[in-house]
Amino acid sequence: MFKLFNSSLVKKYAMAISGLFLILFLFQHFTINLTSVFSEKVFNSISHFMGNNPIVQFILQPILIFGVVFHFVMGMVLDYQNRKSRSVKYYYVKGSSNSSWMSRNMILSGIVVLLFMFLHFYDFWIPEMNYKYVEVNPLDPDRYYFEMTHKFESPIRVSLYSFSFLFLGLHLLHGFNSSFQSVGVNNKYILSIRGLTKLFAIGVPLGFVFIALFHFTNSI
Amino acid sequence: MKTYKMSNVSPDMSFLEMMDVLNSKIISEGKEDPVAFDHDCREGICGMCSMFINGQAHGPDRLVTTCQLHMRKFKDGDTIVVEPFRANAFPVIKDLVVDRSAFDRIQQAGGFISINTSGNTQDANSIPIEKDDADKSFDAATCIGCGACVASCKNASAMLFVSAKVSQYALLPQGKVESKQRVLNMVKQMDDEGFGNCTNTGACEVECPKGISLKNVARMNSEYLSSTLKP
Ligand code: SF4
Numbered sequence: 003m004f005k006l007f008n009s010s011l012v013k014k015y016a017m018a019i020s021g022l023f024l025i026l027f028l029f030q031h032f033t034i035n036l037t038s039v040f041s042e043k044v045f046n047s048i049s050h051f052m053g054n055n056p057i058v059q060f061i062l063q064p065i066l067i068f069g070v071v072f073h074f075v076m077g078m079v080l081d082y083q084n085r086k087s088r089s090v091k092y093y094y095v096k097g098s099s100n101s102s103w104m105s106r107n108m109i110l111s112g113i114v115v116l117l118f119m120f121l122h123f124y125d126f127w128i129p130e131m132n133y134k135y136v137e138v139n140p141l142d143p144d145r146y147y148f149e150m151t152h153k154f155e156s157p158i159r160v161s162l163y164s165f166s167f168l169f170l171g172l173h174l175l176h177g178f179n180s181s182f183q184s185v186g187v188n189n190k191y192i193l194s195i196r197g198l199t200k201l202f203a204i205g206v207p208l209g210f211v212f213i214a215l216f217h218f219t220n221s222i
Numbered sequence: 223m224k225t226y227k228m229s230n231v232s233p234d235m236s237f238l239e240m241m242d243v244l245n246s247k248i249i250s251e252g253k254e255d256p257v258a259f260d261h262d263c264r265e266g267i268c269g270m271c272s273m274f275i276n277g278q279a280h281g282p283d284r285l286v287t288t289c290q291l292h293m294r295k296f297k298d299g300d301t302i303v304v305e306p307f308r309a310n311a312f313p314v315i316k317d318l319v320v321d322r323s324a325f326d327r328i329q330q331a332g333g334f335i336s337i338n339t340s341g342n343t344q345d346a347n348s349i350p351i352e353k354d355d356a357d358k359s360f361d362a363a364t365c366i367g368c369g370a371c372v373a374s375c376k377n378a379s380a381m382l383f384v385s386a387k388v389s390q391y392a393l394l395p396q397g398k399v400e401s402k403q404r405v406l407n408m409v410k411q412m413d414d415e416g417f418g419n420c421t422n423t424g425a426c427e428v429e430c431p432k433g434i435s436l437k438n439v440a441r442m443n444s445e446y447l448s449s450t451l452k453p
């Protein structure tokens with residue numbers, strides 16, 4: 003199994019598939035968050051379901067955590083190996099002449115997203131785990147909306163989130179269609195995939211920023 | 223790093239001719255060795271000339287090798303930074319000369335078609351090939367093995383080269399017979415040589431003097447996937 007990962011192409015597939023999986027998760031997360039703009043009730047009931055359904059909690063959540071860790075660790079390994087493959091660097095490289103900034107800086111945008119995830123876990127996931135499994139509080143299906151909007155009262159948090167979403171967008175702008183190329187899809191659909199990439203990579207992070215700003219402005 | 227001052231450079235000279243003028247100047251001054259650089263055909267077909275010029279493989283022009291690059295692409299008084307192609311898999315031999323025999327070893331690992339020489343070999347012209355496939359295979363076969371893709375890639379990856387070689391055979395009926403083993407062997411050799419991993423930046427496609435498309439890399443990716451899953 004580990005020998006398989008010696009192959010540069012297997013690493014490439016692994017990166018692409020875990021990336022596509024995280025994209026799916028992101029879309030799901032975005033859709034749920036968006037409901038909070040329209041209806042407190044719907045947001046609460048979906049959050050309650052996600053937070054207490056055993057399949058979501060004990061099967062999907064560990065798979066998701068594995069996917070995130072795997073994607074980051076693999077990305078770091080790839081970056082390290084790639085840097086090593088040219089030990090004497092060029093004196094002058096004009097990278098902008100042949101490739102996009104996003105494609106050359108996936109590790110940077112990835113690290114910003116990783117740091118954001120620590121903050122996000124600290125903000126939501128750890129208190130949630132604490133509430134449910136450490137303090138073992140009674141079920142309260144109506145607490146989620148308030149907990150979430152309360153966090154977005156802080157302008158510092160809203161700014162940090164918005165900044166991170168900018169980098170998430172940059173990461174997605176390269177990562178989304180690149181995943182398809184990696185698994186061998188570069189055919190007549192590639193133009194539509196590129197269009198979808200732009201729509202997703204700009205639309206979803208912008209949507210997240212909008213949601214954060216929406217709750218922030220509501221709080222003042 | 224050394225700086226040489228050049229005068230009387232005609233805008234119609236090729237970059238290699240400018241290097242010739244520089245070297246004859248160095249030789250006539252008799253103080254140091256001339257600058258070693260690779261070249262052979264000087265018409266863009268052998269892939270021998272290398273050089274990383276002003277931050278780009280084969281210089282600022284598109285779809286040309288260094289021997290096809292003209293001095294008119296630069297301005298009078300410019301300082302031009304010239305470096306060898308850099309990648310661990312392409313060790314520098316001297317000055318601007320690099321050893322690209324890693325490509326030869328990749329080619330030896332599978333870049334061929336085994337043909338029975340018993341005398342009963344089928345005439346290639348009698349095997350029908352779809353025009354579209356023939357064209358794509360031909361396009362892939364125009365790769366001259368220059369290594370600009372590796373030199374330009376921030377990861378020093380050789381995927382574009384290997385994918386061109388894999389594709390040129392995989393698209394033809396003659397090459398399909400050994401296609402599964404070929405892609406596995408060539409990719410393994412590529413990895414053993416110490417090239418980096420592809421992250422789809424696309425710099426190779428832009429800098430390739432022969433316009434080899436990234437579609438070949440996607441084809442190789444899917445060939446490799448199916449060969450790994452169904453060996
Ligand atoms: S793919 Fe292009 S850049 Fe790479 S070796 Fe072939 S001709 Fe040169």
Ligand code: FES
Nearest residue numbers: 262264269271289
């Ligand atoms: S010398 Fe042959 S391609 Fe430049």
